Amino acid sequence: MNRILRLNMTTRTAAWEETPLTCRGLGGRALTSRLIREEVPPTCHPLGPANKLVLAPGLLTGAPAANTGRISVGGKSPLTGGIKESNSGGLVSIKLARLGIQAVVVEGHPQDDKFSLVRISQDGVEFLPADDLVGLGNYDTMARLWKRYGQGVGVMSIGQAGEKRLTGASIHFADPNGRPGRAAGRGGLGALMGAKKLKALVVDDKGAGGVSLADPEKFKEASRRWAKYLLDHPVSGQALPAYGTAVLINIVNEAGALPTKNFREGRFEFAEDISGERMAELIKARGGKTKEGCHPGCVIQCSQTYHDAEGKYLTSGFEYETIWALGANTLIRRLDDIAIIDRLCDDFGLDTIEMGCTLGVLMESGVIPWGDGPAAIDMVKKVATNDPWGLIIGNGSVFTGRALGVDRVPAVKSQGLPAYDPRAEKGMGLSYATSPMGGDHTSGYTVAINIVGCAGGGDPLKKQGNIERSRNLQIATAAIDSTGLCLFTAFAILDNPEALQCVVDMINARFGLDLGTEAVTALGEAVLRDERSFNRDAGFTRAQDRLPEFFKEKLKPHDVTWDFTDEEVDKVLEGF
Amino acid sequence: MPLQVFLNASLRRYVPGYDPYRGLTLEAPPGTAVSRLISQLGLPPEEVTLIMVNGIRRPPEYLLQGEERVGLFPPIGGG
Numbered sequence: 001m002n003r004i005l006r007l008n009m010t011t012r013t014a015a016w017e018e019t020p021l022t023c024r025g026l027g028g029r030a031l032t033s034r035l036i037r038e039e040v041p042p043t044c045h046p047l048g049p050a051n052k053l054v055l056a057p058g059l060l061t062g063a064p065a066a067n068t069g070r071i072s073v074g075g076k077s078p079l080t081g082g083i084k085e086s087n088s089g090g091l092v093s094i095k096l097a098r099l100g101i102q103a104v105v106v107e108g109h110p111q112d113d114k115f116s117l118v119r120i121s122q123d124g125v126e127f128l129p130a131d132d133l134v135g136l137g138n139y140d141t142m143a144r145l146w147k148r149y150g151q152g153v154g155v156m157s158i159g160q161a162g163e164k165r166l167t168g169a170s171i172h173f174a175d176p177n178g179r180p181g182r183a184a185g186r187g188g189l190g191a192l193m194g195a196k197k198l199k200a201l202v203v204d205d206k207g208a209g210g211v212s213l214a215d216p217e218k219f220k221e222a223s224r225r226w227a228k229y230l231l232d233h234p235v236s237g238q239a240l241p242a243y244g245t246a247v248l249i250n251i252v253n254e255a256g257a258l259p260t261k262n263f264r265e266g267r268f269e270f271a272e273d274i275s276g277e278r279m280a281e282l283i284k285a286r287g288g289k290t291k292e293g294c295h296p297g298c299v300i301q302c303s304q305t306y307h308d309a310e311g312k313y314l315t316s317g318f319e320y321e322t323i324w325a326l327g328a329n330t331l332i333r334r335l336d337d338i339a340i341i342d343r344l345c346d347d348f349g350l351d352t353i354e355m356g357c358t359l360g361v362l363m364e365s366g367v368i369p370w371g372d373g374p375a376a377i378d379m380v381k382k383v384a385t386n387d388p389w390g391l392i393i394g395n396g397s398v399f400t401g402r403a404l405g406v407d408r409v410p411a412v413k414s415q416g417l418p419a420y421d422p423r424a425e426k427g428m429g430l431s432y433a434t435s436p437m438g439g440d441h442t443s444g445y446t447v448a449i450n451i452v453g454c455a456g457g458g459d460p461l462k463k464q465g466n467i468e469r470s471r472n473l474q475i476a477t478a479a480i481d482s483t484g485l486c487l488f489t490a491f492a493i494l495d496n497p498e499a500l501q502c503v504v505d506m507i508n509a510r511f512g513l514d515l516g517t518e519a520v521t522a523l524g525e526a527v528l529r530d531e532r533s534f535n536r537d538a539g540f541t542r543a544q545d546r547l548p549e550f551f552k553e554k555l556k557p558h559d560v561t562w563d564f565t566d567e568e569v570d571k572v573l574e575g576f
Numbered sequence: 577m578p579l580q581v582f583l584n585a586s587l588r589r590y591v592p593g594y595d596p597y598r599g600l601t602l603e604a605p606p607g608t609a610v611s612r613l614i615s616q617l618g619l620p621p622e623e624v625t626l627i628m629v630n631g632i633r634r635p636p637e638y639l640l641q642g643e644e645r646v647g648l649f650p651p652i653g654g655g
Contacts, residue, residue, distance in 0.1 A: 234625065234650075234651030235651055235652065238650075238651055239585070239650065239651050239652040242585070242586065243585055243652070247585060247652045248652065250582075250584045250585075250647075250649075251584065251626070251647075251649055251652055254582065254584075254628050254631060254647035254649075255628060255631050255632075255633075256631035266631075272596045272597055275596075276585070277584065277585055277588070277596065451633070452626070452652065453625075453626060453633060457633065461632070557630075557631055558631060
């Protein structure tokens with residue numbers, strides 16, 4: 001794979017080029033961040049012509065190994081103003097890899113206000129008018145594109161939020177059922193795609209060869225072991241398929257780290273109502289599916305299909321983060337109300353974590369009552385109308401807080417915080433504060449160690465050990481994000497040293513290399529260097545690596561506060 | 577105040593009629609190991625891979641005073 005496809009949205013033309021030297025050997029997040037670092041002026045306006053939207057499959061994507069089909073989407077974030085990589089499942093990544101495309105770079109800006117649809121296939125690249133899709137949500141858009149171009153084609157699209165360039169907007173990918181349940185959710189990349197006037201991308205790999213393997217026998221052997229490691233680990237092999245990520249509601253609640261009522265307390269009285277156990281029960285009773293993969297080759301199958309009380313399909317990819325944000329954070333206790341909002345967010349193309357933080361800010365200022373599901377649903381629906389409230393809340397928690405004069409806004413680098421209170425999970429607090437991505441939970445997921453107990457465990461309530469944990473996990477995650485691997489493979493990697501070696505064996509067999517596991521660390525470090533360097537040049541200083549001051553208040557039940565000094569926080573990514 | 581024990585996910589099936597809102601209220605003399613509580617409840621020990629006492633992760637050997645909140649979990653994880 002050594003071709004990059006450039007889509008020039010100013011001229012509506014496509015060009016192929018050989019991968020630049022500085023990008024050879026990179027994939028996924030390593031590639032998107034390298035391209036953004038090299039080609040996007042860090043002080044450009046994120047919605048202007050100089051920003052670029054970059055898609056890249058991972059180093060292992062397209063090869064016959066389990067859980068390697070994720071995609072990285074990058075750009076200068078319209079939400080944070082810094083660099084962003086957003087990761088998703090779906091069908092596009094594998095198809096791009098099979099077509100020999102290492103990255104797609106969307107550049108420029110149309111001079112008129114016409115949206116395009118771009119179709120990539122074995123025959124080439126077509127730019128088509130998207131007039132009939134403009135104004136449609138992702139559900140209708142994907143249904144129409146599957147009807148027009150074939151069931152099972154890869155689709156990436158934006159809904160009404162991205163069309164309007166709202167900074168809470170996400171990019172969605174068709175899942176194996178053709179629904180927009182998968183998202184490159186965070187950082188407003190939907191607004192970037194909307195600014196480029198790209199409504200949807202269709203990727204059809206019919207006729208494409210497989211991905212070439214330097215040593216097919218070695219690859220097959222490593223891949224066989226890899227699948228076994230994933231299935232043998234209790235988290236990836238049992239827990240996630242049975243209950244999905246929502247299984248975390250009761251565990252994080254028990255640990256006293258479930259942010260409740262806009263990050264006021266660590267336990268939610270009605271956690272059971274929004275738990276993974278309750279969700280599984282309802283799914284079984286109503287005829288949904290408790291187990292589903294988000295991309296071909298996934299053996300973990302953590303996703304699900306959730307039906308309403310009448311037994312009709314309502315939503316899928318109903319994740320822990322979403323349920324927390326729209327539930328415990330807002331005090332909404334009815335899972336069906338939360339599912340309706342999840343569906344609306346997938347359709348309009350909105351980051352559910354950001355929306356949950358935003359609803360918390362709305363409730364904080366009294367615009368809607370705490371715990372009022374129907375009122376929250378009505379607000380979210382406004383995003384797809386001309387109601388100015390839609391413009392406010394579609395732009396996220398910080399923008400909404402500013403509009404309403406609210407000082408209690410849980411965000412870092414303007415990105416709303418995810419589902420772990422930093423006072424009761426101090427490793428996560430450090431990751432939130434220092435990740436170049438902004439308030440982000442996947443970048444350095446210390447929960448796996450501190451709460452779940454992987455890799456020997458750690459203490460989430462004390463400072464000790466968490467600086468190293470956040471740092472090491474941020475490095476390792478940056479590397480995993482570059483391989484196309486689903487991050488849930490990290491549980492197996494954390495607990496089994498052979499699993500990491502196996503990933504290296506697969507990379508070596510794919511490319512004919514002879515790397516050791518230190519290459520993984522080196523890759524992760526290179527990514528963080530590119531990202532921190534971009535952010536510095538974009539104007540970020542240490543002042544952006546801080547949590548909001550209200551985290552100095554005590555959090556029940558553990559009566560903990562955010563007590564790291566600024567100097568301690570700055571140690572996490574020192575040197576990058 | 578007695579022990580309050582919450583069972584999660586697949587562990588619930590070992591106690592028929594388990595109420596997830598109230599959990600189980602049990603008397604246990606001070607110095608009872610969590611492992612003893614687990615076997616008293618009829619839970620296979622290898623299925624209880626995560627134990628929390630008053631919201632803090634503890635090993636099965638941990639000795640209870642008899643008035644704590646205990647959460648028991650099978651292998652779990654997520655994002």
